[in-house]
Amino acid sequence: MDERDREGTAATLRAAALIVIVGIVLGLAFNAVGLAGRPPRGLPWIRQPERMPSLEDLQPASVLAPSGMSGWLAGLDPVGAAWAGTAPSRATVADTARAARKPAVKPATKAAKPAVTKKTTKAPVSVARIQPQPVRPAIQKTGTPPPPAVAIPLPVVPDLDQPIEVKLANVKRFFDAGPTAAVIVDARESEEYAAAHIAGAISLPYEAAIEKPERLAPFKNLGRPIIVYCDGGDCEVSKDLAKSMLAEGIRKVLVFTDGLPAWKSAGYPVETGATGAQR
């Protein structure tokens, strides 16, 4: 490489550095102009981790167990707790109509039918619909009716103008309570939804909701919470979809941040296919 080549290379490097610097300055200036506009259109300079209020932390005292046992109670499944006999002293029968939909409410009739008991112990799918619970041979042998049906009320979802984080235990409680208790929405793309999704979840990809906001209209005035999820971890589309819903006037939007991986890890029901079954 002769002197002329070296000079040419150095000049090219200087020009390349200048291109990078000019590009960065223009990008920052463009964003600054956007932030100064009304309404502001730019991005914040530094991205901060988003913190959502937690549904578990927002529960009113009347729904929680006394003396700060909320975390313990939130982890309990109403059905499993009732059978195990560990929760009745803290739980209340607040909604008998809702409780009537749960398997635990009808143990007297079911326990009298051995075929039903046999089915529930054999079929993994039906077991997966509820929390694992101890086998109850004494009930089958003696015909002693099970403990009185007790259900922990579903969490109260406050009407906030921001998404609320919800944990697996409470998502499962809403799931067990049926589609009239909450709507579960899969914010991932259609292909991912078809590969696996929470049983009964509705597919509403975030990108599709952004392109066609009218797809959010059916979720207005549902009168029940909407639980949005995606792939857990750093997955953002559930939060983004929840924000879009709130911007459209939809309320009581919960974000299941642990998402499908946590649901699958717990062994809860998962479906495949492009169309979710109606629960």
Add this chain to the structure above:
Amino acid sequence: MSRVLTWAPLRRGAQILLGLLFVYAALAKISDVPAMAREVHNFHLVPLWSEYLIAMTVPWVELVAGLAMVLGIAPRAGAWVCGALLIVFTVGVAAAMARGLSFECGCFGTASGMRVGWGKLGENAAMLVLAALGAQRAR
């Protein structure tokens, strides 16, 4: 062979073609910076705090480099910058593929809908060839 690679019309054609591609990609990203920020986030390669800074500056670097090539102001330097960006993008796509991630790469904005994968790697390789041709010194 080297004479073919440094043939002026071929070099200039590669610079214009790559420049136009970068200008198009840059404008698509600049028109929807939040979407660009989401795509940056999807790669999970940079710290969270830096994602917005990358989303708001990289498209402008692409735009300036693309214009430098198309307009012939500093075509070789533009080809170098584009080549460096392409290497970074290709490493990002390969890393995402290695981790089993599947998402729209956002390389040409969200309109193209192209996902990370072998197709995207091939596309980047083709553009790297253009960048190499465009970076040749005139004889």
